[in-house]
Amino acid sequence: MTRMPTYFISHGGGPWPWIENMRRQFAALETSLAAMPDELPEKPKAVLMISGHWEADGVRVMHAAQPPMLYDYYNFPPHTYEVVYPAPGAPEIAERAQALLDAAGIPATLDDTRGFDHGTFVPAAVIYPDADVPVFQVSMLSSYDPEAHFRIGRALAPLRDEGVLIVGSGLSYHNLREFGPQAEVPSKAFDAWLNEVLDLDPETRTDKLIHWEQAPHARTCHAEEDHLVPLFAALGAAEGGTATRVYHEDGIMGGVTASSWRFD
Template sequence: MTASSATAARLPTYFISHGGGPWPWMKAEMGNTYAKLEAALADMPHQIGRKPAAVLMVSAHWEAPAFTVQAAAQPGMLYDYGGFPAHTYQVHYRSPGAPAIAARVQALLQAAGLPAAVDTERGYDHGMFSPMQAIYPQADVPVLQLSLRRGLDPAEHLALGRALAPLRDEDVLIVGSGLSYHNLRAFGPQAAAPSKAFDDWLGQTLASASAPRSQALVDWEQAPAARIAHPREEHLIPLMVAVGAAEGERAARIYHESDFMGGLSVSSYRFGAAAGDAA
């Protein structure tokens, strides 16, 4: 493959909302609550233009002392939620894992001087399997998860993304899975103003592809309503990985609602070109 064709084939990265718990299996209970999110997730394969070799999913629901990559050939399921209907503890997303790519991830992180480990036991959490049920419902693309690192340092997670960037030329899709607003104690109408303030800031910040974008994300706590939107930032930090892996590339908002759950402004983003975009 030539350098020019490799660049043309480079996959984008994503920061997506993964929604609440096992929502794809609760349509009878939730109606159209997630219809817009589901449509946006289902459109991702069209944006990518081909089936990737694997998906590397960085979920808000896994933190570890070192960046830890899931290395099982067939991960099980981790029902990391409570209070949902009994049938949601029996759902399965049966995509294969990707042990060889896990080894590649570990090597990239070690080469970048980042702490790296592997885990052959941990199953898929809902930050992975709920959105993947909408993105690839046939579960026919290998998926491996990569943890956040405890401490949730935004600069370190941007560095993680930079270290992972070569995977984009190796047909691995990098997805940060979280939420642009995550305050479970402030949903509904009371969240309308702070979620909009933070969402507006996020959109304006991500619109720039220059170096100040990354610095603004490091300093995200200075954003309007930052700590109302994210009392704890684990659902925001996967964004840093997606941005770090596509630094200098433009963002496109692929999903937005301004009245989600009765008042929330929420968004998801792609970084880098979609299939068919002009160079």
């Protein structure tokens, strides 16, 4: 089995692939997500998603064999609440993930009821539209603590050698009150900082990301860091790896600069 890379992806807005005008807006993102299978050494046994839309007091691991859908978005057209992404779960790999977390001193609980949130099923439907790769999620911690999420990533890293693709799904800019033209300056500055930091040596890179609030416009770009935290886990699972920006776009959602990276 060949080692898998990990990814941090900007997953776009709401159920965008099923809304024509939004899909046009996110055409470059769609292209980058659709290209991911060709960037991998082989087809994964499963995709492990750490989504910016699932947080808990302790780490939870999706364990259902056929996870339900969770439509955690609001005020979208009715048909977007009928979307079904029928990928199977990965209960045995979920148990392996729980064991790795427990062995690292990170208590983790299997969750048999959690469904795919849109931070997972939206990008997954573009990456694997045939839903022929099992998908499961690992929650963030509601503390958002950067060091804790680096530790989560490090604990899950052995899965990369077991055919599992680890994806942190968030957004490099996420401030629901500051989309539109007012996002242009802060998102561009923060995105440039992220790209510069991710190109540093691993030790310096990790330290700077742990102290991400020192970045330009940090709290404007992430008033709450739920969409940034998946980056820490994804990079923690590939901490010594090289970062490659695989998606970058200016002016989405009225003014936002956003990017995605692969770590290998």
